[in-house]
Amino acid sequence: MLTAIPAPDVSHGLNSHIRSTALRFRSGQLIFDEGQKATRWYEVVRGTVRTCRFHIDGQRHLTGFYFAGDVFGADHGYYSTAAEAVTDVLIECYRVGDITRESSPKPQLEGAVSMLFRAMSSAQRYQFIMCHRTATERLAAFLLCLHQQGGNNPRIRLPMSRSDIADFLGLTIHTVSRTFTDLARRGLIKVDGRHSVILIDKARLFRFAGEYHDNLLPRNGAEIHPAAELCLGNRSAA
Amino acid sequence: MLTAIPAPDVSHGLNSHIRSTALRFRSGQLIFDEGQKATRWYEVVRGTVRTCRFHIDGQRHLTGFYFAGDVFGADHGYYSTAAEAVTDVLIECYRVGDITRESSPKPQLEGAVSMLFRAMSSAQRYQFIMCHRTATERLAAFLLCLHQQGGNNPRIRLPMSRSDIADFLGLTIHTVSRTFTDLARRGLIKVDGRHSVILIDKARLFRFAGEYHDNLLPRNGAEIHPAAELCLGNRSAA
DNA sequence: CGTGCGCTTGACAGCTGTCAACACTTGTGG
């Protein structure tokens, strides 16, 4: 997952006890819509999912990307976002009732609270980036998140379109495209087709992300570097 | 409260059963710091409180304002923000244990989950504003929120400084100041000293906020107008 | 091989941050 999404961590050691259904969606298909009753939550098995909001004037805002192992759609009452398949996807679908009703001591509920607080914290960091960072800094942070998400492989896969990236980072596709070109010209990355980027100079990219490299320590433990702020996936955070 | 803050609604019919302590802070004083163990939560009795994050490069980001009746500091584990008194304040302080431990069926916990999901939804709307709105639109939305918070009184009180407003809206004090002047020149508001604004043309201000006026309906029920997006106070939402 | 969509690039304008100067308010001390 990339940022700011409520997602109770119920995926460890629980799935085996809960009825689930495997579902497939083709690229671009709607999984659930904003405002629908939130009766199910989902786990990505294969592929990539995006969650988004549409606004009156037609503008779209993406609130997160979800990859294999990530949980999405864990909302209360009604879905606050829509969810769509970025690529062809295979997902597991669970009924909400299975979490909230069928357990007496409700450890999951407390887990959900903990997860939500962390999601709030993550959302606040995301807000900071959107308020204070330039296009270059945002894209650098985004790429570093995908890099980490992909197991630190220097080849970063970008399953989503430029338009998706733009709507996630609060930019236009033009600026995203220009920024890719700019980062490549500076020798930080190499763009390899639409859906792949090769990381050349990780340390400098960290600096562009407003981040110091790993061997430099932040001022104190409570601070989190901007580049780390987009990438609180719900798997690793568990 | 103004936007994006986790705050379980435990203030109705519960306070009377829970030990609390009244505290006073003078303008500018720190109430709790980012990263401290979250052992207490607070309710504003009188005055205004702000929550903020400080980043490595020295930049400050405000995540919310809290007024009489609002709850803040309801975090899990560690505070994800600092809290400071904007004005001299009187607040009630509650121990976390009183919420999570001393009740067997834990209805509060479920209430907290519900509240948190709404806070997440609110945070996502705030993100949208920060991504897609101009200074004028942000300030207009902000003023309308304060207007509503103040009981729809045409005189809007601004207890916070320009700097606070800037750090909340992701702008500089210069832009905030210019935007105030601009709104006044257009005849939408009248600036009356540092801490007071008189609302002249509410309908037009709504339009500036990217909002249609109340008598126009949004496209469908699930949509929420941008101007409404900063002002999900935890009192009214309860 | 041709078509269309997604992506890239360039020119330009508008918004907002930066820098600088000044005005106004508040508080202190004479």
Added chain:
DNA sequence: CCACAAGTGTTGACAGCTGTCAAGCGCACG
């Protein structure tokens, strides 16, 4: 009560970034 200083807010000039408009490229698909 006035003088002064410090802090806060306002205003202007300017530059840089990013959105808009427009054109063209290139890959994917038929």
